[in-house]
Amino acid sequence: MTTTTGPGSRRRRVARFRQRLTFDRISFVAVFLILPLAIFGVFELSPYIQAFYYAMTNWGGFSAEMDFVGFDNFIKLTSDAKFLRAAANSALLCAVLPTLTLVTAFAIAVVVTTGGPIIGRVTGLKGGGFYRVISFFPYTVPAIVIGLIWAQVYDPTRGLLNGFLKLIGLDQFDGFPWIGNVHTAMPASMFVILWGFVGFYTILFVAAIKGIPAETYEAARIDGAGRFRTAVSIALPQVLDSVQTSYIYLGLTVIDSFVYMRVLNAQGGPDFSTLTITQDLHMEAFTRGQFGYATSMGVVLAAITMLYAGIIFLIFRLIRGKDTDLGSAA
Amino acid sequence: MKKPTIRAIASAGAAALVMGALLSCAAPSSNSGDEPTGGGGGEVTADNPFGLAAGTSIDAVVFDGGYHTDYVDFAGEVLKAKFPDVTVKVTATSEINAEMQPRFVGGNPPDLLDNQGAQQIPLASVIESLATWDDLWEAENYEGVKISDAVYPGIRETGTYNGRFVQVPYVMTAWAFYYSQSLFDENSWTPPKTWDEALTLCESAKAKDLKLFVWGKEAASYWKYLALDSAVKQGGVEIVERIANLEPGAWDDPTLRSVLDKFKQVIDNQCFIPGGSGQQFTQAQAQWSNDKSALLYYTGSWIENEMAQATADNFQMTAWPPLVVDEATAALPFAAIDSGADEKFVLPADSANIAGGKELMRAMLSKEAASNFAKTRLAPTIVKDTVPADGFGSTALASTVKLISESGESTFSWSFGGYDTYYAFGPDELVIWNAFLDGQKTVDELIADEEALGVRAASDANVEKVKYSF
Structure with missing residues (x-):
């Protein structure tokens, strides 16, 4: 956002104008301030408040009757093995997936923008545009379809993956249940999510890297920096803003992960190893008719989400605080 | 998908924490105490045992699974032959739970609900909001036979929970x-x-x-x-x-x-x-x-x-x-x-036209509608004698019906x-x-x-x- 400040005399006139309530001004405030605030209050704030209240009831969901039970639901959560498993899974997703996805996306972005010949103009790999389109392609497919496709790919006896593994002589994978084995279900599911998101972040990083002046690269090259060195020391620090935004946004998405996980393993996977909080919440509400308890899971999920965002902000602040040479640090 | 910003989440969360405490003593809105509705209004006769009123409409929500839902449409036509000025609306869905939940809370549930499938409402959640099927079992079917005599034994027991007959399972399984x-x-x-x-x-x-x-x-x-x-x-x-x-x-x-x-x-x-x-x-x-x-x-x-x-x-x-x-x-x-029988139909007590819900089930239990189901779905309904010995040419149906009859008295359910x-x-x-x-x-x-x-x-x-x- 930008703000313009005019010369002093105009500023005074503006100040005087501020005190008069003209129709223009009132309508401006009404349309641009009160209306959005009202919408925010009705559709954003009040559901949160309502949810917080429901979280402290034993509401069953199918009648208007409910008893206030205070913090009982939250206390119950602390000893609910299934919920704790789901929370641990969500934490694992948050810890692993954003890093993995962004590192992959960044690597692809660097290669297609600056991976070309080391001599001459800074260019991407030959045919970089093609790879860019290929990597973006999965992002245009809806999550539910991605899940359905991969559920078929992972099929133990009829799937492409085991078919391919058998073809290259790995017969021990005949009938191997990738999303049905307690050790592989989570990594296999994570791969699907990574596959779905990597293209979008590649495009984001490509745009950010293209914004870096070519002179910076040329100077680094003259100093003898290779491709890896320019990627880490030139590209990465200058796209850190994008990385931070991506990190938070991707984190919020993978804490949810509902669509992918539900399509791949509707019941939470072997030994609940792919169960997410959102799935557990959905099951408590809609399969077991415990809406109050499910809502308390939602409140905890909101808290975890905020905590995650806070941690990421803190980490990036620490990283940037040390590196004062970065002109673009805001 | 909703994409909230960090600030939105943070501020909303903070507000929720503060105001949740303030609001915690507010009572939830309640529609309990409403008069029971949907009591027909038409004249009760042997031909119209529930007093279905002329000019009303019947709202049925049916699980859209392996049996699909057009068999209820068919029963609706059978009903309309008897009650020409009644309209029957059949809604097909597989998301029974999520779609019905707001209607139960809002006090406008459907007149007849097929609560089936992976997304069914847990019975324990709605059992208190359901009417019983007792008078349907006492009524005569469209052929003049008492319904409890026209169906296989044990159906009422299957649908009874703690003494209340709240579910009619339609399909013999x-x-x-x-x-x-x-x-x-x-x-x-x-x-x-x-x-x-x-x-x-x-x-x-x-x-x-x-x-x-x-x-x-x-x-x-x-x-x-x-x-x-x-x-x-x-x-x-x-x-x-x-x-x-x-x-x-x-x-x-x-x-x-x-x-x-x-x-x-x-x-x-x-x-x-x-x-x-x-x-x-x-x-x-x-x-x-x-x-x-x-x-x-x-x-x-x-x-x-x-x-x-x-x-x-x-x-x-x-x-x-x-x-x-x-x-x-x-x-x-x-x-x-x-x-036993499955494909469970329930009667929400708060519906606008309970008589209509019962009447539609009575039509479904008519020989015509039940035979249509058996023939087109290759599965017997709870109505007796609708499947010929050759199972309409299906070995699975014929052998299943044979298995049921051979099991006879030793059948458990x-x-x-x-x-x-x-x-x-x-x-x-x-x-x-x-x-x-x-x-x-x-x-x-x-x-x-x-x-x-x-x-x-x-x-x-x-x-x-x-x-x-x-």
Whole structure:
């Protein structure tokens, strides 16, 4: 956002104008301030408040009757093995997936923008545009379809993956249940999510890297920096803003992960190893008719989400605080 | 998808924390105390037993699953022949729970609801908002026969919970092994009667590079039904009655244990096609019905309809009773099967036209509508005598109906509208059984896990307990 400040005399006139309530001004405030605030209050704030209240009831969901039970639901959560498993899974997703996805996306972005010949103009790999389109392609497919496709790919006896593994002589994978084995279900599911998101972040990083002046690269090259060195020391620090935004946004998405996980393993996977909080919440509400308890899971999920965002902000602040040479640090 | 910003989440969360405390003493809005509605309004006669008023409309919501929903449309036409100025609206959905929840809370539920499928409303959640079907059972059907006499016995009992008759299950269903008669004839195999025979057949199947059984991850609990049905045949229905009544230690029964030990042997001998815990159940079923790589599949009689598009030519699908451990000492004859009615229709008490809901079910139970269902869905309804001996040319239907009649008095029925649906054990049991079938659980672990589910349900103060007797 930008703000313009005019010369002093105009500023005074503006100040005087501020005190008069003209129709223009009132309508401006009404349309641009009160209306959005009202919408925010009705559709954003009040559901949160309502949810917080429901979280402290034993509401069953199918009648208007409910008893206030205070913090009982939250206390119950602390000893609910299934919920704790789901929370641990969500934490694992948050810890692993954003890093993995962004590192992959960044690597692809660097290669297609600056991976070309080391001599001459800074260019991407030959045919970089093609790879860019290929990597973006999965992002245009809806999550539910991605899940359905991969559920078929992972099929133990009829799937492409085991078919391919058998073809290259790995017969021990005949009938191997990738999303049905307690050790592989989570990594296999994570791969699907990574596959779905990597293209979008590649495009984001490509745009950010293209914004870096070519002179910076040329100077680094003259100093003898290779491709890896320019990627880490030139590209990465200058796209850190994008990385931070991506990190938070991707984190919020993978804490949810509902669509992918539900399509791949509707019941939470072997030994609940792919169960997410959102799935557990959905099951408590809609399969077991415990809406109050499910809502308390939602409140905890909101808290975890905020905590995650806070941690990421803190980490990036620490990283940037040390590196004062970065002109673009805001 | 909603994409909230960090600031939005943070500020909303903070506001919620502050204001949640302030609002916590506010009472929720309630529509309890409303007058019961939908009491017909028309004149009550033998021909109009519920007093359906002229000019009203009937709102039915029907689960859109294997049987689809046009059979209710058909019944609607039958009804309109009698009540020309009544309109019938049938809404098809598979998201019963999510779509009906706001309507129940808002006090405008449908007049007739088919509460079925993976997304069904747990009965325990709505049982208090349901009207009973008592007067339907006393009414005469469109042919002038009292409805309770026109249907198979035991239907009312299946739909009764703690003395209230709240569910009419519409479709007669049987649990059985299904197999390809042509495949068995080709290899001169006979279906097994005992677990030991099954183990022997498993080895003959292996010699042909085939497996005995197959399972899919969403349908792993079908094999729980085999275990319990087998235990009932071996040791009596009390075994499953104790389980249904959540008695502590009910799963640790010597007869059930003997079944599970045999079952474990089948698993350890690799008689299942591997990988079922990671395979979608329809894909798994197709390996049996289309690829013929597994010999037997324990399932419900809807299987023919469900796999119609993925069944090999000349498959000759045929039904067979569940296994026993030892025929000589078994409590029930080998012909005994688990059969009852499913596809549960309920009457929400707050609906606008309860009389309409009842009348539509009365139309569905007419000979015309029931015969139409049997013929087009290849499954019998609860109305007697609608399936000819040749099963409309279907070996599966003919053999299922034969199995039901051979089972006769020894038929038991615990799994329809069963305790596991009532207490919503579904998701947890799938995890347990997928692991067991995958060879990752011992019999002791399986028993301990099932016991734990019972203990959890028994100690849940929010759910009213049901006393089952089979």
